[in-house]
Amino acid sequence: MKEQVKIFDTTLRDGEQSPGASMNTEEKIQIAKQLEKLGVDIIEAGFAAASPGDFEAIRKISEVVNKSTVCSLARALEKDIKAAGEAIAPAKFKRIHTFIATSPIHMKYKLRMEPEEVIKRAIEAVKYAKTFVNDVEFSCEDAGRSEMAFLKEIIAAVIEAGAKTINIPDTVGYRFPHEMGEMIKELKDFIGERAIISVHCHNDLGLAVANSLYSVLNGARQVECTINGLGERAGNAALEEIVMAIKTRKDIFDGIDTNINTKEIYPTSRLVAAITGIEPQPNKAIVGKNAFAHESGIHQDGVLKHQETYEIMRAEDIGLDRNAIVLGKHSGRHAFKKRIEDLGFTLSEEEINKAFERFKVLADKKKEITDDDIRMLITNEIASAPEVYKLKKLQISDCSEGVPSAAVTIEFDGKEITDAGIGDGTIDAIFKTIDRISGYKGTLNDYQVAAVSKGKDALAKVVVKVVFDEKKPAVIGHGLSIDTMIASAKAYVSALNSYISMKDMLKVKKMSENDI
Ligand SMILES: CC(=O)SCCNC(=O)CCNC(=O)[C@H](O)C(C)(C)COP(=O)(O)OP(=O)(O)OC[C@H]1O[C@@H](n2cnc3c(N)ncnc32)[C@H](O)[C@@H]1OP(=O)(O)O
Numbered sequence: 239m240k241e242q243v244k245i246f247d248t249t250l251r252d253g254e255q256s257p258g259a260s261m262n263t264e265e266k267i268q269i270a271k272q273l274e275k276l277g278v279d280i281i282e283a284g285f286a287a288a289s290p291g292d293f294e295a296i297r298k299i300s301e302v303v304n305k306s307t308v309c310s311l312a313r314a315l316e317k318d319i320k321a322a323g324e325a326i327a328p329a330k331f332k333r334i335h336t337f338i339a340t341s342p343i344h345m346k347y348k349l350r351m352e353p354e355e356v357i358k359r360a361i362e363a364v365k366y367a368k369t370f371v372n373d374v375e376f377s378c379e380d381a382g383r384s385e386m387a388f389l390k391e392i393i394a395a396v397i398e399a400g401a402k403t404i405n406i407p408d409t410v411g412y413r414f415p416h417e418m419g420e421m422i423k424e425l426k427d428f429i430g431e432r433a434i435i436s437v438h439c440h441n442d443l444g445l446a447v448a449n450s451l452y453s454v455l456n457g458a459r460q461v462e463c464t465i466n467g468l469g470e471r472a473g474n475a476a477l478e479e480i481v482m483a484i485k486t487r488k489d490i491f492d493g494i495d496t497n498i499n500t501k502e503i504y505p506t507s508r509l510v511a512a513i514t515g516i517e518p519q520p521n522k523a524i525v526g527k528n529a530f531a532h533e534s535g536i537h538q539d540g541v542l543k544h545q546e547t548y549e550i551m552r553a554e555d556i557g558l559d560r561n562a563i564v565l566g567k568h569s570g571r572h573a574f575k576k577r578i579e580d581l582g583f584t585l586s587e588e589e590i591n592k593a594f595e596r597f598k599v600l601a602d603k604k605k606e607i608t609d610d611d612i613r614m615l616i617t618n619e620i621a622s623a624p625e626v627y628k629l630k631k632l633q634i635s636d637c638s639e640g641v642p643s644a645a646v647t648i649e650f651d652g653k654e655i656t657d658a659g660i661g662d663g664t665i666d667a668i669f670k671t672i673d674r675i676s677g678y679k680g681t682l683n684d685y686q687v688a689a690v691s692k693g694k695d696a697l698a699k700v701v702v703k704v705v706f707d708e709k710k711p712a713v714i715g716h717g718l719s720i721d722t723m724i725a726s727a728k729a730y731v732s733a734l735n736s737y738i739s740m741k742d743m744l745k746v747k748k749m750s751e752n753d754i
């Protein structure tokens with residue numbers, strides 16, 4: 239029988255306390271729905287008394303979420319608890335989370351209360367919260383710096399008052415994992431089955447996840463955490479790290495599991511990053527851009543031969559469907575060859591070796607080599623496309639009014655062929671006319687234009703990515719001219735020549751007259 243650790247997500251409450259992470263109601267609803275899909279047990283949707291906007295967001299979330307419990311934070315104050323109770327009222331499963339600080343420093347300087355007064359307030363708060371909901375959580379704020387004897391006293395009192403979950407926050411991220419574990423163990427022995435122990439760890443010393451995991455190992459059965467580790471100051475424990483650590487190290491977390499659908503981790507992380515505008519650092523565990531990327535040749539070779547040589551988790555398990563191999567200056571031949579094959583090219587060993595040499599030269603100049611760079615290397619360098627078709631003349635109509643059209647003259651097999659055509663724009667008209675002349679039909683996948691020099695007579699460089707057969711990879715063409723339209727026509731013709739010159743690598747599908 240597996241023991242569940244409840245995942246209490248506080249992205250919408252503590253996460254929103256990250257400077258700059260404010261979200262509007264619509265955005266919070268989107269995130270709440272995604273959190274439900276992710277399978278979090280409790281969504282802390284906000285702090286109802288903080289503002290009318292927070293109240294409204296919690297209320298709307300309570301209306302749309304029906305699998306996860308919806309929770310609002312409240313100080314140990316009647317007005318906060320009333321607001322929380324009213325905001326979560328529509329929810330199918332609801333919880334009030336009330337708190338008061340228990341550390342000597344907070345009680346003395348912030349609350350300016352004697353410990354006895356703090357206990358009295360805590361009991362009143364829990365009792366009042368119980369008039370709204372059965373599910374009441376109580377937090378001993380700054381428990382990490384609180385005295386054990388006082389913690390036990392207040393915890394016993396709030397359990398007696400009806401609290402079902404006792405949260406032990408390391409509010410300022412002060413504890414070390416072994417200390418956190420010892421504290422939770424002692425409290426677990428004290429509380430027994432009377433309430434669920436929860437932890438809420440901050441990351442001021444980078445220990446939030448480690449502290450949460452040690453707490454689980456010592457009896458905590460709820461973890462409060464946020465997507466991407468967002469939160470006040472250095473943030474909270476990252477949900478994705480806790481969940482994946484428990485899943486990956488089954489040997490340590492024997493018989494312990496969460497309800498999280500890990501395949502929703504990456505989509506949730508992206509949604510939160512897009513809405514808050516706070517991007518996880520590239521090397522952030524689990525969800526960082528580089529978390530599943532291998533750049534160096536020895537690692538790439540190992541992963542290609544057997545994934546587990548350098549991966550303890552599978553990218554697919556977090557819902558990430560992406561090529562883990564990043565080509566760069568440290569990449570080796572195995573990875574390069576694999577990428578060429580993945581892109582749909584069939585090259586001889588000699589061609590691969592030639593391309594690999596050029597790739598290394600390029601990689602010295604460029605930080606990351608993209609798939610388009612590889613296509614360019616192959617289509618324009620290896621094939622060193624002979625000019626089967628050559629642009630001779632181009633005339634375009636003024637398209638400010640009327641139908642954009644182009645007349646193109648192409649040299650082919652020693653003869654000049656001229657034709658004219660119309661299109662959705664001037665460039666489209668040029669490309670369609672080239673298709674008519676050549677008999678191939680290209681689909682433009684990408685078009686980029688850049689100035690390669692300065693001033694009025696700057697040279698325009700156009701790069702096109704064209705698919706001439708949908709079953710075959712795209713080819714790249716480029717053209718340079720002082721005139722953007724001519725550069726575009728040259729780029730398209732160069733893509734066509736590359737395509738034709740690779741007949742042996744890519745079987746060419748010729749268009750019939752009727753297809754044009
Ligand atoms: C560790 C945490 O993350 S706690 C949650 C933090 N989140 C927030 O603060 C949410 C956003 N906060 C707010 O919008 C505002 O601070 C409000 C609306 C909650 C309160 O605003 P104000 O009434 O203007 O009070 P202000 O924030 O300046 O000061 C906090 C007051 O609450 C008191 N207080 C703090 N915690 C508690 C508590 N758990 N129970 C009772 N009183 C508390 C403080 O002692 C202080 O009281 P005082 O005015 O008598 O000195």
Ligand SMILES: CC(C)C(=O)C(=O)O
Binds near residue numbers: 337440
């Ligand atoms: C209110 C509590 C749970 C909190 O956010 C903290 O202590 O950090």
